[in-house]
Structures are given as C-alpha cells and as structure tokens.
Amino acid sequence: MIDVEVAPLEELPDRGGVRVEAAGHRIAVFRIGDDVYAIGDRCSHAEASLAEGEILDATVECPRHGAEFDLRTGAARTLPATRPVPVYRVEVDDRGVVHVFVEEPS
Numbered sequence: 496m497i498d499v500e501v502a503p504l505e506e507l508p509d510r511g512g513v514r515v516e517a518a519g520h521r522i523a524v525f526r527i528g529d530d531v532y533a534i535g536d537r538c539s540h541a542e543a544s545l546a547e548g549e550i551l552d553a554t555v556e557c558p559r560h561g562a563e564f565d566l567r568t569g570a571a572r573t574l575p576a577t578r579p580v581p582v583y584r585v586e587v588d589d590r591g592v593v594h595v596f597v598e599e600p601s
C-alpha cells in the first residue's frame with residue numbers, strides 16, 4: 496500500500512475537490528468540513544474528472560452528464576453512469592495532513 500500525502504486539510508477547498516495522481520491511480524479528493532473522501536477521479540460513464548464536479552450532500556455530480564456518485568461507497572446513484580468508481584482509504588494525521596492509500600502497481 497502506498498501512502499500518498501495530499502495536503503493539509505485546511506488547504507483543501509471546503510465542499511470542493513482536488514485531483515491527485517499516484518502509482519497509476521487518478522484520484523479525486525473531496526473535503527466537506529472536517530470530513531475527507533477519496534474516490535476514482537475518472538467518471539465510470541465517459542471521460543470526465545469528478546474532482547471538477549459539484550458536491551451535493553455526500554455525493555458528487557459529474558460535470559459532463561450529471562451522474563451522481565456516492566463519496567463513501569463510489570456507487571453510481573443516478574444515470575447515465577451505472578458502474579461504481581473506486582474508493583480509497585483516506586486519513587488525516589495528527590499534523591492535520593490528508594493521506595490517501597493506494598494499492599501498489601502489480
């Protein structure tokens with residue numbers, strides 16, 4: 496497992512996303528207040544960056560065709576997407592820095 500240091504929590508936009516690339520993974524990291532979520536950045540419907548989507552409660556709306564994905568499970572909640580996106584483990588350390596954990600490439 497690779498530990499990817501993202502940024503201090505306070506530097507992430509509240510109710511916004513940032514894109515992180517590590518070990519071949521393209522990850523969208525979202526902050527909602529003190530909560531942080533990390534899911535696959537690439538929409539499962541077509542090519543779009545979910546990090547650029549709008550947060551609605553605990554979902555993000557794809558900026559291209561509007562499918563909504565659950566930030567906790569990666570599940571596609573609305574069409575046109577039907578497949579989930581990956582979910583990554585995320586932690587905030589005791590310095591307040593956000594980390595995302597990704598599988599090592601095989």
Ligand code: FES
Pocket residue numbers: 538539540541542543557558559560561562574575576
């Ligand atoms: S590219 Fe995301 S819903 Fe179509």
